Amino acid sequence: MLDELDFRSDTVTQPTEQMRRAMASAKVGDDVFGDDPTVNELQEYAADLVGHEAAMYVCSGTMGNLTSILSHTGRGDGVLMGVGSHTWINECGNVAVVAGVMPFPLDDRAGIPTIESIRAGLQTPNVHHAVTTLLTLENTHNSSGGVPIDPETFSSVAREAKSLGLKVHLDGARVFDAAAFFKTDVKVYTREVDSVQLCLSKGLGAPMGSLLCGGRQFMERARKYRKMLGGGQRQVGIAAAAGLVALRDMRGRLSEDHSNALLLADLLREIGIEVEQLPRRTNMVYFRTPSAIRDESLFTAACLEKGLRLNPSGRERIRMVTHIGIDESSVRRASEIIKEVISR
Ligand SMILES: Cc1ncc(COP(=O)(O)O)c(C=O)c1O
Known part of the structure; x- marks a missing residue:
């Protein structure tokens, strides 16, 4: 990790x-x-x-x-x-x-x-x-x-x-x-x-x-x-x-990334984040910046202060990607950090 x-x-x-x-x-x-x-x-x-x-x-x-x-x-x-x-x-x-x-x-x-x-x-x-x-x-x-x-x-x-x-x-x-x-x-x-x-x-x-x-x-x-x-x-x-x-x-482990991305999408939805709906999800989760901090650069900066790195991906759009360095506990921690950022 x-x-x-x-x-x-x-x-x-x-x-x-x-x-x-x-x-x-x-x-x-x-x-x-x-x-x-x-x-x-x-x-x-x-x-x-x-x-x-x-x-x-x-x-x-x-x-x-x-x-x-x-x-x-x-x-x-x-x-x-x-x-x-x-x-x-x-x-x-x-x-x-x-x-x-x-x-x-x-x-x-x-x-x-x-x-x-x-x-x-x-x-x-x-x-x-x-x-x-x-x-x-x-x-x-x-x-x-x-x-x-x-x-x-x-x-x-x-x-x-x-x-x-x-x-x-x-x-x-x-x-x-x-x-x-x-x-x-x-x-x-x-x-x-x-x-x-x-x-x-x-x-x-x-x-x-x-x-x-x-x-x-x-x-x-x-x-x-x-x-x-x-x-x-x-x-x-x-x-x-x-x-x-x-x-x-390494091909055999890609489905772990997909499960982690699914979990991440669910956890983000639970805390009120507008996750982009997809017919099928692999290792990416795109979402709209929360109303508390709409500006994508300010939002990613606030997350970074708490140790979470995210990628602004256009206006009011954020991308999160799962990979071999991310496990289930990283996903849970990430959603907690986002919850703290939007509720402060
Ligand atoms: C779909 C897709 N194609 C091509 C590339 C380019 O790869 P590289 O960064 O190795 O040039 C990327 C990089 O992220 C990508 O996402």
């Missing part, structure tokens, strides 16, 4: 003892030459896990999504993207600045755009229009509450996009949470898409790293773009060793 109650994100975790031991004894080599045995093992394990031909280790989820978009598109292409997606909101506009593509906004408040909105978003063949070549999806969907998309809906959307001639990239930063929620093999999602980005540093608890998975030829292009972005690393097996532990051993 962490010394403090840190609910800002599932990225705040400390590596486990097993991860630290694996890092200390990792066999390494120069990964730009493809010589790092631990990176190679991680890449093969990940590709096999998601049913794709190849995988590539990258330093972050943002780099995984960007190298994927660069590898699927050409300059000036149109990319259909949910306006609530991480790629749209939280990756510094890199698809415009670096990839030079034109993002077309889709409504993804339900966690995934509808088939109708994808059809409507496609540009007609016309000399004036950007050619739409790619759809990006996200599962679980962070900004709509960490909601997991059910396998049937996900595959019908991905299949329809493909039948319209689009490639499909999945930002699967937390796709193992979706698989854990539906108690299913992650391949029910990943085999439906042309590429997927998996974060090791979220609920799986590794200190860094993501994997981009896809076809062999696609990955050759992606390796080039990773190098172009300065993401070719050398003896990075040191970090990949923790990633291997994360991918092999």
Whole structure:
């Protein structure tokens, strides 16, 4: 457990003892030459896990999504993207600045755009229009509450996009949470898409790293773009060793985070907090700042004074995320602190 109650994100975790031991004894080599045995093992394990031909280790989820978009598109292409997606909101506009593509906004408040909105978003063949070549999806969907998309809906959307001639990239930063929620093999999602980005540093608890998975030829292009972005690393097996532990051993505990988030949502409701309703909950709880302190920065500052770290997530909106550093007693303590803050 962490010394403090840190609910800002599932990225705040400390590596486990097993991860630290694996890092200390990792066999390494120069990964730009493809010589790092631990990176190679991680890449093969990940590709096999998601049913794709190849995988590539990258330093972050943002780099995984960007190298994927660069590898699927050409300059000036149109990319259909949910306006609530991480790629749209939280990756510094890199698809415009670096990839030079034109993002077309889709409504993804339900966690995934509808088939109708994808059809409507496609540009007609016309000399004036950007050619739409790619759809990006996200599962679980962070900004709509960490909601997991059910396998049937996900595959019908991905299949329809493909039948319209689009490639499909999945930002699967937390796709193992979706698989854990539906108690299913992650391949029910990943085999439906042309590429997927998996974060090791979220609920799986590794200190860094993501994997981009896809076809062999696609990955050759992606390796080039990773190098172009300065993401070719050398003896990075040191970090990949923790990633291997994360991918092999940590998927099985994600449902604990989901139970803790459910408990947290219930406890917050009991003390009068307006928790956002969700059809399905994984490891996130979003809520409206209480009427006692509406300003999100003042509210989080008041909680921090009592040792509780929270993430303001827009105007009068707060996000709390459960993870390996949070157990049931941390959840109970957090709700007590919030109760004290709003009743003082
Ligand atoms: C859904 C989603 N995608 C991508 C990322 C980016 O990952 P990173 O912070 O490793 O760049 C995040 C980070 O929180 C995320 O929540």
